[in-house]
Amino acid sequence: MEQLVQKPLVAQSSNLKEPSPRASRRENHGLRDFHWRQRFREGAIHVFLAVNGYLAIVLIGLIFLFLFKEGFHALQTIKPMQWIGNKTLDFDGREVFSFVWQPLSNTPKYSLLPLLSGSFLVALPATFFSTLIGIGCGVYLAELASQRTREILKPIVELLAGIPTVVIGFLALSVLATLVQNFFHTHFRLNAFVGALGVSLVIIPVIASMTEDALRAVPNELREASYGLGATRWETLSKVILPAGVSGISASILLGMGRALGETMIVLMATGNAALFTGNIFSSVRTMTATIASELGSSAQGSEIYYALFFVGSVLFTITFFINLISEVVVERMRRRLRL
Amino acid sequence: MKSFLRLLAPLSMAACLLATAACSDSSKAPEAKNVSPAAPAPAPASNNITVKGSDTMVVLGQRWAETYMKEHPDVTIQVTGGGSGTGIAALLNGTTNLANSSRPIKAEEMQKAKEQGKDIQEFKVAFDGLAVVVNHNSPLQNLTLQQLMGIYTGHFNNWKEVGGPDQKILRYCREANSGTYVFFKEHVLVDRDYAPDCQTMPGTGAVAEAVSKDPNGIGYGGVSYFENRPELKVLAIKKDDASEAISPVGADGKPNASQIRSLQYPISRNLFVYTLGASSPEIKAYVDWMLSDLGQKVVTEVGYVTLKDQGSATANAVK
Amino acid sequence: MKRGRAIVGFFFEGLCRGCALLVCGLVVVILGFIFSKGAKTISWEFLSTAPSQGMTHGGIFPAIFGTLAITLLMIVMALPLGVAAAVYLNEYANRGRAARVIRAAINNLAGVPSIVFGLFGVGFFILFVGRNLDKVLHTGLLFGQPALLWASATLAILVLPVIIVSTEEALKAVPLSHREAAYGLGATRWQMIRRVVLPQSLPGILTGAILSISRGAGETAPILFTGAAYFLPRLPVTKIFGMIPMINPFDQFMELAYHIFIMATQSTNPELTRPLQYGTAMVLLSITFGLNLSAILLRIRFRRRLRRA
Numbered sequence: 001m002e003q004l005v006q007k008p009l010v011a012q013s014s015n016l017k018e019p020s021p022r023a024s025r026r027e028n029h030g031l032r033d034f035h036w037r038q039r040f041r042e043g044a045i046h047v048f049l050a051v052n053g054y055l056a057i058v059l060i061g062l063i064f065l066f067l068f069k070e071g072f073h074a075l076q077t078i079k080p081m082q083w084i085g086n087k088t089l090d091f092d093g094r095e096v097f098s099f100v101w102q103p104l105s106n107t108p109k110y111s112l113l114p115l116l117s118g119s120f121l122v123a124l125p126a127t128f129f130s131t132l133i134g135i136g137c138g139v140y141l142a143e144l145a146s147q148r149t150r151e152i153l154k155p156i157v158e159l160l161a162g163i164p165t166v167v168i169g170f171l172a173l174s175v176l177a178t179l180v181q182n183f184f185h186t187h188f189r190l191n192a193f194v195g196a197l198g199v200s201l202v203i204i205p206v207i208a209s210m211t212e213d214a215l216r217a218v219p220n221e222l223r224e225a226s227y228g229l230g231a232t233r234w235e236t237l238s239k240v241i242l243p244a245g246v247s248g249i250s251a252s253i254l255l256g257m258g259r260a261l262g263e264t265m266i267v268l269m270a271t272g273n274a275a276l277f278t279g280n281i282f283s284s285v286r287t288m289t290a291t292i293a294s295e296l297g298s299s300a301q302g303s304e305i306y307y308a309l310f311f312v313g314s315v316l317f318t319i320t321f322f323i324n325l326i327s328e329v330v331v332e333r334m335r336r337r338l339r340l
Numbered sequence: 341m342k343s344f345l346r347l348l349a350p351l352s353m354a355a356c357l358l359a360t361a362a363c364s365d366s367s368k369a370p371e372a373k374n375v376s377p378a379a380p381a382p383a384p385a386s387n388n389i390t391v392k393g394s395d396t397m398v399v400l401g402q403r404w405a406e407t408y409m410k411e412h413p414d415v416t417i418q419v420t421g422g423g424s425g426t427g428i429a430a431l432l433n434g435t436t437n438l439a440n441s442s443r444p445i446k447a448e449e450m451q452k453a454k455e456q457g458k459d460i461q462e463f464k465v466a467f468d469g470l471a472v473v474v475n476h477n478s479p480l481q482n483l484t485l486q487q488l489m490g491i492y493t494g495h496f497n498n499w500k501e502v503g504g505p506d507q508k509i510l511r512y513c514r515e516a517n518s519g520t521y522v523f524f525k526e527h528v529l530v531d532r533d534y535a536p537d538c539q540t541m542p543g544t545g546a547v548a549e550a551v552s553k554d555p556n557g558i559g560y561g562g563v564s565y566f567e568n569r570p571e572l573k574v575l576a577i578k579k580d581d582a583s584e585a586i587s588p589v590g591a592d593g594k595p596n597a598s599q600i601r602s603l604q605y606p607i608s609r610n611l612f613v614y615t616l617g618a619s620s621p622e623i624k625a626y627v628d629w630m631l632s633d634l635g636q637k638v639v640t641e642v643g644y645v646t647l648k649d650q651g652s653a654t655a656n657a658v659k
Numbered sequence: 660m661k662r663g664r665a666i667v668g669f670f671f672e673g674l675c676r677g678c679a680l681l682v683c684g685l686v687v688v689i690l691g692f693i694f695s696k697g698a699k700t701i702s703w704e705f706l707s708t709a710p711s712q713g714m715t716h717g718g719i720f721p722a723i724f725g726t727l728a729i730t731l732l733m734i735v736m737a738l739p740l741g742v743a744a745a746v747y748l749n750e751y752a753n754r755g756r757a758a759r760v761i762r763a764a765i766n767n768l769a770g771v772p773s774i775v776f777g778l779f780g781v782g783f784f785i786l787f788v789g790r791n792l793d794k795v796l797h798t799g800l801l802f803g804q805p806a807l808l809w810a811s812a813t814l815a816i817l818v819l820p821v822i823i824v825s826t827e828e829a830l831k832a833v834p835l836s837h838r839e840a841a842y843g844l845g846a847t848r849w850q851m852i853r854r855v856v857l858p859q860s861l862p863g864i865l866t867g868a869i870l871s872i873s874r875g876a877g878e879t880a881p882i883l884f885t886g887a888a889y890f891l892p893r894l895p896v897t898k899i900f901g902m903i904p905m906i907n908p909f910d911q912f913m914e915l916a917y918h919i920f921i922m923a924t925q926s927t928n929p930e931l932t933r934p935l936q937y938g939t940a941m942v943l944l945s946i947t948f949g950l951n952l953s954a955i956l957l958r959i960r961f962r963r964r965l966r967r968a
């Protein structure tokens with residue numbers, strides 16, 4: 001009986017999986033008592049909503065498709081080795097192997113290494129700073145603050161997330177860079193460190209609020225059991241609650257790193273954009289995002305550099321996609337474990 | 341539910357409006373803002389002029405547009421930067437009416453236009469001197485072209501190698517597709533590559549900003565960007581060791597017009613505007629106006645060098 | 660022993676409190692800095708006129724208008740899609756495997772770098788959709804170029820996850836008993852959703868919409884290549900049927916965030932125009948903060964009401 005009623009719905013949306021019968025009690029509510037017109041309407045609405053529901057998957061697919069479609073052109077003219085490095089003549093005419101991104105040279109050079117190292121040289125320190133501060137902030141909000149304090153502090157942390165990145169970039173460029181140079185006496189005024197400080201402002205709220213959510217999801221029984229055994233508040237927190245929420249917290253760190261790798265305006269304005277293959281945090285670096293932002297606008301459609309930039313975009317997208325995916329899996333695992 | 345509908349109603353209305361616009365707007369409906377009710381219906385499309393190209397010229401293009409629109413309220417001009425290469429590419433794609441360029445059109449771009457059966461017209465609209473700047477604390481006064489090349493290709497890494505203090509050199513340059521980058525590479529670096537540690541700035545303004553704050557910095561850009569900046573020092577440039585050092589800036593702080601115009605200053609260049617041969621009379625009128633005394637007056641105001649000696653031109657006008 | 664444990668606890672708890680205070684302090688410092696510097700620039704003239712004299716003088720009205728126009732178009736596109744997707748997820752798919760995959764996709768979409776959206780906007784909307792529309796409709800080069808329409812479509816995808824997640828949260832908060840009551844009265848599933856679930860979750864949906872507008876207004880990277888103009892003193896407005904003024908989706912536009920970027924890096928003299936930059940930053944911050952704050956307040960009220968119910 002049930003099957004009969006559900007069938008027309010499924011038939012109209014052939015690409016849809018039939019909802020599993022025990023998925024929800026609401027599914028059991030049949031349509032057999034209704035007029036066929038109403039049943040048709042229900043079906044049509046179901047299909048319409050389902051199409052919208054699958055939109056996110058479609059969009060991710062489209063992004064993949066169109067990024068790689070354009071990026072693929074670059075692979076046809078640029079050899080795999082060229083993405084790593086190039087033999088070049090130095091000033092005195094000697095041949096050296098160099099890792100340089102210089103698409104507009106007489107012999108265009110498309111080494112991705114300086115861009116990758118630049119991206120990570122900003123993202124890793126930024127993640128590090130924001131992990132320290134973000135977790136501290138999240139722990140305070142979730143476990144230590146009183147109800148009233150939390151109601152005031154939480155919106156403030158959310159406001160930090162609402163500051164447009166271009167404003168942070170502007171401040172990093174005009175104020176922070178000078179402060180950092182005066183303090184550390186660096187060779188480069190605009191460097192990866194300034195960029196990392198700016199970017200960490202963006203990801204601190206991400207890590208803080210995800211940490212808070214993870215800790216608040218830890219069941220109260222654990223806290224009570226720990227207190228019952230005579231543990232202090234901090235012991236309960238560090239030995240019971242933090243370990244219970246650790247997967248949520250690590251997911252938040254991963255997600256924060258994904259955001260840091262993808263941040264554009266701050267690094268474009270504050271890192272100086274010298275495409276150096278280096279590990280020095282006080283060196284000027286050029287990230288993948290800044291390269292795309294500064295060079296795509298000024299390259300002609302269909303030129304080699306245009307496709308090369310789409311290729312850089314594909315690389316960036318792939319990296320962040322997998323980071324996000326891992327963090328998603330980690331969160332999913334935490335949810336399942338806590339439900340047990 | 342009612343309140344929900346109330347929320348959706350304006351949204352859906354806006355969506356409907358959009359849809360109608362998408363249908364009715366396919367000919368780019370005429371501009372609303374500057375048309376007085378009594379005026380006859382203006383011709384569509386052609387009153388809209390789009391200008392795209394060189395970032396060096398974007399300020400000049402913007403000032404031209406602003407002044408021209410004041411004189412001709414029925415015309416609207418929109419100006420976008422992006423780099424000389426973008427402008428010319430857009431002209432070929434048909435997405436812009438005028439292309440500003442701080443370098444002459446390349447042979448391959450000309451070739452592409454020929455293949456598409458398009459006739460590109462070139463107008464020289466102004467001169468510009470590329471100034472090389474250091475921080476005002478630097479004791480340096482001048483450099484030869486050879487030294488400049490050495491600095492920007494990474495051969496010299498310390499200021500003492502070119503007669504400065506014992507400090508590392510910090511190189512600032514423009515991003516890869518700006519006309520300034522290309523011009524500097526061709527004329528100063530003699531087509532060698534920039535040193536990889538050149539910091540590429542998104543605009544000449546950012547170069548000026550960076551050098552003004554970096555005691556060891558060096559940068560370059562259109563001379564107008566460095567006018568009246570006490571924190572910056574514009575260097576005089578020598579063609580070679582033997583020749584006289586010429587500064588792109590005169591004693592009065594204004595560009596050294598005659599030296600730049602005569603190309604005696606070693607890194608002077610023309611600024612160009614490109615149009616398609618078959619462009620509308622409105623566009624022709626605009627380009628003509630740029631070359632007229634009124635248009636050239638703007639060139640001086642923005643800090644570039646006019647095509648002709650403007651002093652004598654105005655003197656003639658007075659007579 | 661006990662004392663030692665207490666001291667350790669006190670120390671680390673203090674550290675956490677310090678972190679929280681640091682974050683709040685940063686917000687206050689940034690806000691205070693921008694507002695104290697920007698307030699001197701703000702005047703009616705600054706808000707209501709176009710930039711002039713090579714963008715060293717004048718105001719930012721076209722940029723404000725452009726920001727409003729682009730976010731309006733964005734929300735018109737994103738809200739129906741996002742709400743529909745959330746309804747499907749929560750009311751139809753719920754916990755099946757499909758829903759899990761969709762949710763993973765949404766979370767992943769939320770983590771796509773904004774510059775990648777910019778690339779996608781160029782590759783998909785302008786070059787693929789736009790150019791092909793032009794070919795099919797014989798409109799010359801109308802759709803296949805950077806425009807308000809494509810910029811807001813790009814932003815719409817960017818904010819879609821924000822809308823879906825907050826709508827779903829609101830839908831989840833509607834108690835099961837209300838749904839069952841509706842079914843008991845003989846409603847179909849859609850009738851139940853339309854008359855019971857949606858009206859109750861309206862404040863939550865609204866919160867999502869406001870948050871996404873604020874997010875969209877602050878983004879720069881996706882619109883770099885999809886429609887932002889350096890200088891465009893007229894408004895992207897057209898008249899349909901020669902009389903009703905409306906936003907022209909085929910125009911380019913100035914935008915506040917982009918305006919700050921170019922003023923800080925490309926203006927003739929960034930030092931001289933600093934007051935204008937701070938003024939623009941203050942206007943942008945006021946918009947995004949105002950929106951965020953109202954979303955937060957709305958959510959607090961909404962949650963309280965739910966708790967009472």
